[in-house]
Amino acid sequence: MSESGISQENYDHIEDIRAQLLTVLEELYAVARLEQGDILVIGCSSSEVAGSRIGTYSSEEIGRCLFQTAYGFCRERGIYLACQCCEHLNRSLIVEKACMKEYRLTRVNVVPQLKAGGSFATAAYHNMQEPVAVEQLKARAGIDIGDTLIGMHLEAVAVPVRTSQRTIGQAHVVCARTRAKYVGGSRAAYDENLSN
DSSP, X not given: OOTTSBOOOOOTTHHHXXXXXXXXXXXXXXXXXXXXXXXXXXXXXXXXXXTSOTTSSBOHHHHHHHHHHHHHHXXXXXXXXXXXXXXXXXXXXXXEHHHHHHHTOEEEOOOOBTTBBOHHHHHHHHHSSSEEEEEOOOBSEEEEESSOOOGGGBOSSEEEEOOSOOEETTEEEEEEEEOOOOOSOTTOOOOGGGTO
16 A cells, blocks of 8 residues: 555456446436436545545546546436545535536535545546536435445435445445425325335
8 A cells, every 4th residue: 555545556447346336327327217407426435446444545547437437427317426525525526517506506615636535526626527616515316435425415305225236346335316305294195206
């Protein structure tokens, strides 16, 4: 391991990591029934994907692979990708400027780096068309790769989604979709389409 906590390693299983994320994205997308313009938030620890403890072994290669895969998937479907920063910036997210404007998000001034923001958010900042950093949003669905705790960025009410792919690399994966809140009590009738 590097003294700096930054991986210099080249990963021979990078295509496996890409395929694992695609499986998770496809299954979550189907269950969450995301629509054009919705936001998908992803938090990612490249250290965990590489088999190390979160925040200890950032990999630019893994971060870039996961970002490119998620970004391409979201763009093809017309949904916004929000990349949660980690390592001291974990309340901030990198999104396209159009997403910030559409959802009236609060812009913040920070540029993620490998050890202050993480490799996934750094890749987003350097590869999105018009990247901006924002604070807090409410996404319709999310993927947590490596226990980065994305829950603060999901709409209420979050519902766990079990995908067939439970890990990406060595990282634990947790997914969630959201549903509308129930209101009105015992006499209220509910739209079942909003519950699923």
